[in-house]
Amino acid sequence: MDDIIITGGKPLAGEAVISGAKNAALPILAATLLTGGRFQFDNVPMLRDITSIQNLLGLMGADIQREGHTMFVDTGNLCQYEAPYEEVRKMRASILVLGPLLARMKRARVSLPGGCAIGARPIDLHLKGMAALGADITLEHGYVEASAERLKGAEIYFDIPTVTGTENIMMAAALAEGVTILRNAAREPEITALADILNRMGADIEGAGTPMITIHGVRELKPVSAPIIPDRIEAGTFMVAAALTHGDIHITRCEPSHLKSLMHKLEQAGAKIDVSGTSVRVRGGETILSQDVKTMPYPGFPTDMQAQFMVLMSVARGFSVISESIFENRFIHVSELKRMGADINISGSHAMIKGVPSLSGAPVMASDLRASACLVLAGLAAGGVTRISRIYHLDRGYESLEKKFAALGADIARVRAQNP
Ligand code: EPU
Numbered sequence: 435m436d437d438i439i440i441t442g443g444k445p446l447a448g449e450a451v452i453s454g455a456k457n458a459a460l461p462i463l464a465a466t467l468l469t470g471g472r473f474q475f476d477n478v479p480m481l482r483d484i485t486s487i488q489n490l491l492g493l494m495g496a497d498i499q500r501e502g503h504t505m506f507v508d509t510g511n512l513c514q515y516e517a518p519y520e521e522v523r524k525m526r527a528s529i530l531v532l533g534p535l536l537a538r539m540k541r542a543r544v545s546l547p548g549g550c551a552i553g554a555r556p557i558d559l560h561l562k563g564m565a566a567l568g569a570d571i572t573l574e575h576g577y578v579e580a581s582a583e584r585l586k587g588a589e590i591y592f593d594i595p596t597v598t599g600t601e602n603i604m605m606a607a608a609l610a611e612g613v614t615i616l617r618n619a620a621r622e623p624e625i626t627a628l629a630d631i632l633n634r635m636g637a638d639i640e641g642a643g644t645p646m647i648t649i650h651g652v653r654e655l656k657p658v659s660a661p662i663i664p665d666r667i668e669a670g671t672f673m674v675a676a677a678l679t680h681g682d683i684h685i686t687r688c689e690p691s692h693l694k695s696l697m698h699k700l701e702q703a704g705a706k707i708d709v710s711g712t713s714v715r716v717r718g719g720e721t722i723l724s725q726d727v728k729t730m731p732y733p734g735f736p737t738d739m740q741a742q743f744m745v746l747m748s749v750a751r752g753f754s755v756i757s758e759s760i761f762e763n764r765f766i767h768v769s770e771l772k773r774m775g776a777d778i779n780i781s782g783s784h785a786m787i788k789g790v791p792s793l794s795g796a797p798v799m800a801s802d803l804r805a806s807a808c809l810v811l812a813g814l815a816a817g818g819v820t821r822i823s824r825i826y827h828l829d830r831g832y833e834s835l836e837k838k839f840a841a842l843g844a845d846i847a848r849v850r851a852q853n854p
Contacts, residue, residue, distance in 0.1 A: 440813035454662035471657035533606035587612030741808035
């Protein structure tokens, strides 16, 4: 296991090139199970979660080759319809194979993911959706068993807009008989990216990116070549880094329109933002101003940026309240930030933050992916040395983050863990 060591306090400047989006690549790779043949994807990020889905597809008989950021997936010879506990427990998004397996293989056996560090995260809405499409679903021995000779289109209302739930049902419904209408669907850009690729595969999907998605089922789909969209959360993390370190970062190969809520808050907090095509230049202001934030489904402020934005508010002038409305336990980073001198109090789903003049480096422990990014940012801003342990969480979703920050002038290195 590795740790990250940072000596903070340097303004960061230069170019940060954004990688492909983890949360777009995962459902798109799962979608390859919908048909046989050879797919090619470009801009696939090098991440542990991508290796996890690669292993899972491999177990099902897919042949996967990687050449740098290009991935070739051949799903011509699927032999398995099971996602075992050993793989699903490493990555909850493994549940994304349920819809495609059910639609193509007529059955699926997928381990229930269980809870995780940020919340209970049930999959009841995925299962209700599959049942509405006519699947016979049972839960036994920790596994979801689903079967259907051919799924049938239906009208499905999501109680909560769920990202992977919308993706799972969209993939299953693509091969169903008749029309499926999803209401209160999630609107994240990753949903639109998946719908675009499914349509290129021959699906007939309208309305992705809006709360109502209409899917006209087709008999078969075909493989395609396509790029993965840029990672908006990685781009957002660099935006916060620029504001936090009073730096000047050009964030390139990103999609600024996916980050409007964050850019708005950063501007209100005093940062200067210039958008030009697929690049954003963020310059930190002299003073960081406190801003209240509430996480919401897209296009609201993303829960995946909440921990990073909290670091910024920790050193802002004034008081702020950050409210987390998506996950019930996504404040684990707070106790670590407090060890670095932040003044934060939690009451239910609200974090009350009194800005302090500066943070001070300390040994801290990462608890989940976005909390790890938050601690890296805190270390970059803090005076002195910060040592972050358990950074394997970071490798699940950020490609070479420490190298990208080092290229911007940060004093940051990956070292062997002291207490693995
Ligand atoms: N929910 C239910 N029942 C369900 C599904 C969801 O109650 O069947 C609840 C969840 O517990 C949560 C809310 O609905 O309270 C929204 O969860 P959602 O299903 O949208 O989350 P997800 O699909 O499991 C994806 C991302 C997360 C991101 C969330 C919210 C992927 C692979 N994961 O998760 O990304 O935080 O949407 O935007 O797309 C991350 O990258 O660090 C990460 C956690």
